[in-house]
Amino acid sequence: MEEAVAASHVPSWLGQETLRKWAPILAKFALIQALVQGLGFAAGLLIVRTLPKREYAFYTIGNTMLSAILVLADSGISSALTAIGGRVWQDGQRLGSLFNTALQLRRQLAIVTVLAVVPVLIWLLAENGASKKSIALLVVLVLAGAGLELITRIYAVALRLRSAIREIQNQAMVSAVVKLAIVGIALFVFMNAAVAIASVVIGYAVQFAMLRRWVRREVDRSASPDPVMRSEIFSVVKRQAPHSIYYCLQGQITVWLISVFGNAERVADVGALSRLAVFFALLSSITVEVVLPAFARIQSIRQLRRRYFQIAAGYFCVSVLSVAGVALFPQQVLSVLGSQYSGLHAEGVLMAACAVVSTTAGLLWSINSARAWIVPPLLLIPCTIAVQAALISILNLSTVRGVLLFSMYSWMPSVVLSLGYAMKKMLFAPTAA
Numbered sequence: 001m002e003e004a005v006a007a008s009h010v011p012s013w014l015g016q017e018t019l020r021k022w023a024p025i026l027a028k029f030a031l032i033q034a035l036v037q038g039l040g041f042a043a044g045l046l047i048v049r050t051l052p053k054r055e056y057a058f059y060t061i062g063n064t065m066l067s068a069i070l071v072l073a074d075s076g077i078s079s080a081l082t083a084i085g086g087r088v089w090q091d092g093q094r095l096g097s098l099f100n101t102a103l104q105l106r107r108q109l110a111i112v113t114v115l116a117v118v119p120v121l122i123w124l125l126a127e128n129g130a131s132k133k134s135i136a137l138l139v140v141l142v143l144a145g146a147g148l149e150l151i152t153r154i155y156a157v158a159l160r161l162r163s164a165i166r167e168i169q170n171q172a173m174v175s176a177v178v179k180l181a182i183v184g185i186a187l188f189v190f191m192n193a194a195v196a197i198a199s200v201v202i203g204y205a206v207q208f209a210m211l212r213r214w215v216r217r218e219v220d221r222s223a224s225p226d227p228v229m230r231s232e233i234f235s236v237v238k239r240q241a242p243h244s245i246y247y248c249l250q251g252q253i254t255v256w257l258i259s260v261f262g263n264a265e266r267v268a269d270v271g272a273l274s275r276l277a278v279f280f281a282l283l284s285s286i287t288v289e290v291v292l293p294a295f296a297r298i299q300s301i302r303q304l305r306r307r308y309f310q311i312a313a314g315y316f317c318v319s320v321l322s323v324a325g326v327a328l329f330p331q332q333v334l335s336v337l338g339s340q341y342s343g344l345h346a347e348g349v350l351m352a353a354c355a356v357v358s359t360t361a362g363l364l365w366s367i368n369s370a371r372a373w374i375v376p377p378l379l380l381i382p383c384t385i386a387v388q389a390a391l392i393s394i395l396n397l398s399t400v401r402g403v404l405l406f407s408m409y410s411w412m413p414s415v416v417l418s419l420g421y422a423m424k425k426m427l428f429a430p431t432a433a
Contacts, residue, residue: 043176360411383417387413392406
């Protein structure tokens with residue numbers, strides 16, 4: 001009788017069977033992932049509380065450009081891997097062929113990306129007062145980190161497709177512990193922007209080494225690249241490359257704008273506030289590592305529609321609650337960043353709201369990408385540019401508040417169009433997706 005009553009309170013769109021299956025998986029993953037994110041957050045806090053604002057500005061710029069390289073050198077390859085891998089994930093030989101094909105293509109994109117991004121990195125560091133020695137060291141570290149992580153992100157798709165959740169978490173945990181240990185030791189020896197970036201790079205190296213051992217056991221690394229798979233991957237890259245450029249610019253736009261129109265102190269403020277987005281990183285990790293691979297394997301259009309709504313609605317509800325927490329307790333939240341940033345109350349709430357909008361846009365994009373549903377760039381990019389042109393005329397981009405508002409509103413076209421495109425694909429799809 002009690003079970004029947006409990007079942008009656010479960011919304012029909014969620015389903016008791018779905019809750020029973022996914023709740024323990026997500027809860028366990030979330031608990032360990034929260035610990036991983038907590039370790040990363042602790043390392044980030046030590047860095048933000050220890051580095052002078054000038055050095056923290058250099059660290060923020062370096063991290064931003066590292067992220068830019070990773071996004072641009074991917075340009076849809078990971079999305080194609082997930083979509084194609086959803087069909088061949090049980091065959092080690094075909095999976096190996098898929099990954100070797102992707103690695104070959106990614107190396108070519110990486111060369112072009114580095115040639116485009118490194119000059120911008122050098123210019124931004126110089127604009128904010130970095131010495132030539134610091135610039136050279138930071139560039140080397142950013143390139144080393146990018147080289148390791150670009151390979152790791154290819155093979156990490158295999159972990160997700162095989163639902164090797166324990167292995168995913170072990171790698172993330174060890175990497176986070178190593179990064180925190182390096183930062184902790186550096187506090188007593190020597191700490192600057194280069195050391196902070198080095199801690200990130202060494203964390204990447206540890207994760208790369210662990211993943212390579214797993215791949216050797218599970219995937220046929222000797223498999224030859226497949227021309228048919230290359231053609232399919234490249235077709236996704238051609239459609240998604242404009243979006244990758246768009247998301248690269250959008251994702252890093254706050255740091256870029258404040259670097260150009262503001263100064264090193266304002267760059268540090270934006271970088272420090274970005275630490276408040278750690279909770280949204282946890283939500284994103286759960287979604288990307290656990291939920292989306294299962295979503296990619298769904299063949300029933302009816303089930304696909306239900307899962308899409310579950311993922312999007314659940315993510316949005318939890319995100320809104322987190323913004324409310326920052327709005328209600330700004331002093332307590334900002335206190336973790338240190339006295340240098342204690343006066344940024346309104347900016348802290350804005351950063352949380354901006355994180356909700358941007359991560360929602362990223363989530364919707366990731367869900368669509370898992371099915372290779374790519375919003376036409378000729379629709380998305382002009383809409384965004386039109387919104388940004390209007391924002392430039394009314395916002396003061398030399399302030400933290402101005403760049404955060406600019407970033408938040410700039411993500412709205414992506415949210416609306418991603419939702420609309422997914423609805424179109426699911427409503428007019430045949431019975432099998």
